Amino acid sequence: MDQFILTFLKNASEKNFQQLTGRFLPHYFTLISKVGGMISPETLTSIQKALQEGRLADIVSKIQEVITAAENAVLEVAVIGESGTGKSSFINALRGLSHTAEEAADVGVVETTMHKTPYQHPKYPKVTFWDLPGTGTPNFLPDTYLDKVGFEYYDFFIIISSSRFTLNDARLAQKIKDSGKKFYFVRTKVDSDLYNEEKTKPTTFKEDRVLQQIRDYCLANLSDIGVSEPRIFLISNFDLDRFDFPKLEETLLKEVPCHKRHMFALLLPNISDASIEIKRSFLQEKIWLEALRSAALAFIPCMTFLMGFDLPQQEQCLKGYRSYFGLDDKSIEEIAEKLDTPVQDIKGHLKCLDFWSLVKDDSIVAKSINCVEAFCAVNGGPSSSVVQGFKAYILRSKFLNVVADDAKHLLREIETVNIA
Ligand SMILES: Nc1nc2c(ncn2[C@@H]2O[C@H](COP(=O)(O)OP(=O)(O)OP(=O)(O)O)[C@@H](O)[C@H]2O)c(=O)[nH]1
Ligand SMILES: [Mg+2]
Numbered sequence: 001m002d003q004f005i006l007t008f009l010k011n012a013s014e015k016n017f018q019q020l021t022g023r024f025l026p027h028y029f030t031l032i033s034k035v036g037g038m039i040s041p042e043t044l045t046s047i048q049k050a051l052q053e054g055r056l057a058d059i060v061s062k063i064q065e066v067i068t069a070a071e072n073a074v075l076e077v078a079v080i081g082e083s084g085t086g087k088s089s090f091i092n093a094l095r096g097l098s099h100t101a102e103e104a105a106d107v108g109v110v111e112t113t114m115h116k117t118p119y120q121h122p123k124y125p126k127v128t129f130w131d132l133p134g135t136g137t138p139n140f141l142p143d144t145y146l147d148k149v150g151f152e153y154y155d156f157f158i159i160i161s162s163s164r165f166t167l168n169d170a171r172l173a174q175k176i177k178d179s180g181k182k183f184y185f186v187r188t189k190v191d192s193d194l195y196n197e198e199k200t201k202p203t204t205f206k207e208d209r210v211l212q213q214i215r216d217y218c219l220a221n222l223s224d225i226g227v228s229e230p231r232i233f234l235i236s237n238f239d240l241d242r243f244d245f246p247k248l249e250e251t252l253l254k255e256v257p258c259h260k261r262h263m264f265a266l267l268l269p270n271i272s273d274a275s276i277e278i279k280r281s282f283l284q285e286k287i288w289l290e291a292l293r294s295a296a297l298a299f300i301p302c303m304t305f306l307m308g309f310d311l312p313q314q315e316q317c318l319k320g321y322r323s324y325f326g327l328d329d330k331s332i333e334e335i336a337e338k339l340d341t342p343v344q345d346i347k348g349h350l351k352c353l354d355f356w357s358l359v360k361d362d363s364i365v366a367k368s369i370n371c372v373e374a375f376c377a378v379n380g381g382p383s384s385s386v387v388q389g390f391k392a393y394i395l396r397s398k399f400l401n402v403v404a405d406d407a408k409h410l411l412r413e414i415e416t417v418n419i420a
Pocket of ligand 1 (some may be wrong): 081082083084085086087088089090106107188189190191192235236237238
């Protein structure tokens with residue numbers, strides 16, 4: 001059980017808020033990942049102040065606001081670049097879709113993106129990637145382009161190139177900057193650059209050196225055309241966990257507004273243990289906030305716990321976690337097909353599929369009773385709603401850890417098959 005929540009229950013019942021106030025921020029920062037959490041610095045300060053002054057109803061409403069904003073966040077990502085640079089492939093990769101999937105953006109060797117096209121994320125409909133028409137086409141006019149595509153509409157821009165960035169890209173970057181939006185340069189197809197280099201210079205080939213050359217070349221090319229201190233990410237759309245894609249993910253997560261981070265973190269593909277851990281932290285943060293909100297509610301007269309212990313709700317929660325980590329039935333079937341393995345062989349290794357054995361675990365009940373006893377010892381008679389609320393907290397944390405561990409396990413299996 002979370003130490004802060006226990007201390008909260010004990011201290012709030014004694015109306016001793018000073019000690020809690022000092023512990024709040026340090027504890028919060030142990031929960032979140034290095035890309036940040038879903039609460040803005042201003043809101044953190046106001047929650048801390050409310051805690052200091054014992055204004056529990058304000059804590060409840062601020063936490064509620066944070067959760068609602070995160071759940072309703074909308075994200076619009078613009079992907080720009082010349083024809084054939086890999087925009088559609090990049091969008092498909094971020095949407096977790098293969099090129100052949102029904103909802104995938106068309107990918108091809110001939111010019112396929114002629115009009116601005118929105119692609120919703122299949123699992124997160126509030127997130128849309130915009131495949132924007134090639135900047136290299138004869139109709140492209142940098143001065144009017146952003147207005148034409150409605151630049152104020154997007155959260156940030158990804159400018160893609162598979163060779164050298166063009167003057168049009170630079171002009172566009174300048175315009176985006178002037179409009180106060182963020183942009184990121186992405187250099188795709190580094191896998192084929194490496195392949196070609198190795199083929200042509202087999203004796204002297206060194207991957208690191210070639211990547212550095214591509215990076216230096218992009219930097220020189222962009223500074224030549226007037227972009228100062230550009231941020232460039234080298235990627236392969238076919239192999240996201242290699243090269244700079246993880247760094248791109250981290251940078252984007254750090255730089256989007258706090259309330260959009262939660263949703264964005266959940267949609268990112270499970271390409272490494274690190275990306276799985278980032279998702280785990282965001283979900284753990286949400287579970288913790290819900291528990292803190294419930295704990296605060298327990299001290300407000302005439303209020304009951306918002307989160308009781310309703311089994312269908314818990315089952316739904318486990319289903320949600322499985323989906324976030326790509327362990328829903330549809331995703332498992334797709335993985336089985338890719339690995340050419342029977343679905344049952346994959347399912348046999350996953351602990352998160354057995355809801356009942358996770359729920360029946362007696363230690364969950366014992367843990368919730370122990371921590372609630374600490375609360376009730378000072379607060380008066382046992383409150384069953386408090387016990388139920390904490391049972392839900394402990395169970396959800398357990399679901400989350402089991403699902404995240406399963407996701408890492410499956411990732412290992414996929415890597416083993418890919419290497420073999
Ligand atoms: N080797 C390699 N090929 C890639 C990569 N990304 C895309 N491609 C290939 O490049 C070609 C063009 O990719 P698309 O994703 O269709 O490019 P686009 O920018 O959407 O092209 P238009 O729609 O015509 O503007 C396809 O054959 C892709 O398979 C990559 O990272 N590495
Ligand atoms: Mg395209």
